[in-house]
Amino acid sequence: MTHRIAIENSDIAFDCASGQSVLDAALQAGIELPYSCRKGVCGSCAGGIALGEVSGVNAGTFRNDTCSADQVLYCLCAPTSDLVLKPLSWKRLDPSARKKFSAKVYSNELVAPDISQLRLRLPAGQRAKFQAGQYLQVLLDDGSQRSYSMANPPQESDGVTLHIRHVPGGRFSAQVAQLTPGDTLQIELPFGHVALREENSRPIVFVAGGTGFAPVKSILDDMLKRRVKRPMTLIWGAREASGLYLRAAVERWQKQWPDFRFIGALSDVAAEAIGDAYAGRVDQALLAHCPDLSGHVVYCCGSPPMAAAVRSAAIDSGLAANDFHADVFVPGPAAVQP
Numbered sequence: 001m002t003h004r005i006a007i008e009n010s011d012i013a014f015d016c017a018s019g020q021s022v023l024d025a026a027l028q029a030g031i032e033l034p035y036s037c038r039k040g041v042c043g044s045c046a047g048g049i050a051l052g053e054v055s056g057v058n059a060g061t062f063r064n065d066t067c068s069a070d071q072v073l074y075c076l077c078a079p080t081s082d083l084v085l086k087p088l089s090w091k092r093l094d095p096s097a098r099k100k101f102s103a104k105v106y107s108n109e110l111v112a113p114d115i116s117q118l119r120l121r122l123p124a125g126q127r128a129k130f131q132a133g134q135y136l137q138v139l140l141d142d143g144s145q146r147s148y149s150m151a152n153p154p155q156e157s158d159g160v161t162l163h164i165r166h167v168p169g170g171r172f173s174a175q176v177a178q179l180t181p182g183d184t185l186q187i188e189l190p191f192g193h194v195a196l197r198e199e200n201s202r203p204i205v206f207v208a209g210g211t212g213f214a215p216v217k218s219i220l221d222d223m224l225k226r227r228v229k230r231p232m233t234l235i236w237g238a239r240e241a242s243g244l245y246l247r248a249a250v251e252r253w254q255k256q257w258p259d260f261r262f263i264g265a266l267s268d269v270a271a272e273a274i275g276d277a278y279a280g281r282v283d284q285a286l287l288a289h290c291p292d293l294s295g296h297v298v299y300c301c302g303s304p305p306m307a308a309a310v311r312s313a314a315i316d317s318g319l320a321a322n323d324f325h326a327d328v329f330v331p332g333p334a335a336v337q338p
């Protein structure tokens with residue numbers, strides 16, 4: 001049965017088909033609500049229901065510990081009556097913004113023992129339009145997709161740069177090291193909600209795990225190009241020093257912004273070899289180096305458990321829950337986009 005969904009204090013209303021999630025119905029109707037993983041992990045789509053009732057899609061759960069008492073996860077709930085939503089934010093999507101390209105491998109460099117930096121070029125004259133922090137999907141020949149964040153800033157729009165960790169046995173990522181210049185990949189972009197608001201000038205702490213550095217790099221390079229000035233800290237974690245693979249980018253930011261603070265966190269390195277890095281996980285480094293996060297914004301990118309640990313540490317340090325933004329690298333094929 002179809003239900004009607006409206007957004008509080010707006011003229012927006014759309015239909016939601018039986019069994020469809022509130023988030024999918026909104027995206028299908030061209031309305032973007034905050035979201036990232038679309039699998040109930042990251043909590044980015046948590047929002048309120050001002051009127052009406054919901055149940056879990058496929059009778060599953062529709063809350064997690066990122067939800068406050070009056071919130072549900074729009075990606076996991078379906079209406080059982082007409083609804084009025086009270087989302088944290090919303091905007092109209094531009095239907096012509098997302099495009100498919102046949103992109104050619106321009107270069108493929110091993111930047112760490114298990115990480116490829118893959119540069120793709122778009123066909124001559126075509127431009128990739130995206131915002132810093134968004135991701136693309138690689139379309140595989142079995143019909144599935146894999147998501148990868150752009151690591152280049154949007155101003156460099158004749159191609160995209162990806163940082164891809166080789167997951168042992170992974171259908172796509174384990175093959176990436178074999179790609180050579182001239183090989184073609186089918187890609188579609190852009191995807192993803194842009195969590196960071198431009199007008200915000202409060203101190204920001206970026207927390208990246210492994211290749212979660214890719215969207216952070218895009219955001220910081222974009223800020224650099226736009227000469228944004230605000231207090232910034234980057235905490236970047238890996239098991240070993242080689243996992244902090246693009247130190248030159250960090251040095252560039254430090255040179256450009258003398259107050260830019262960088263903390264490398266290494267979780268699997270003997271104390272005598274740790275150097276100036278923090279010995280431990282990124283959530284522990286956050287607690288140690290940023291004990292008071294009131295008035296800050298935290299942007300976190302990495303695996304689901306890492307994002308959950310960072311969120312909990314940030315809130316323990318006084319961060320307001322609404323000021324935590326996460327892009328979560330949920331493993332496996334991407335959820336189908338409506």
Ligand SMILES: Cc1cc2nc3c(=O)[nH]c(=O)nc-3n(C[C@H](O)[C@H](O)[C@H](O)COP(=O)(O)OP(=O)(O)OC[C@H]3O[C@@H](n4cnc5c(N)ncnc54)[C@H](O)[C@@H]3O)c2cc1C
Pocket residue numbers: 036037135146147148149150163164165166167168169170171172173174211212214215327328329330331332333
């Ligand atoms: C929004 C978004 C952005 C992403 N951006 C990036 C990025 O910039 N760089 C990047 O390297 N990855 C990124 N990912 C992860 C990426 O989309 C793939 O999931 C990953 O590369 C594995 O794909 P695969 O085909 O090799 O493995 P699959 O064949 O899909 O999986 C093989 C097996 O490995 C497991 N697995 C898959 N990924 C992981 C993992 N990361 N850790 C542990 N086990 C895993 C699977 O559960 C499965 O059992 C992102 C994911 C999302 C949702």
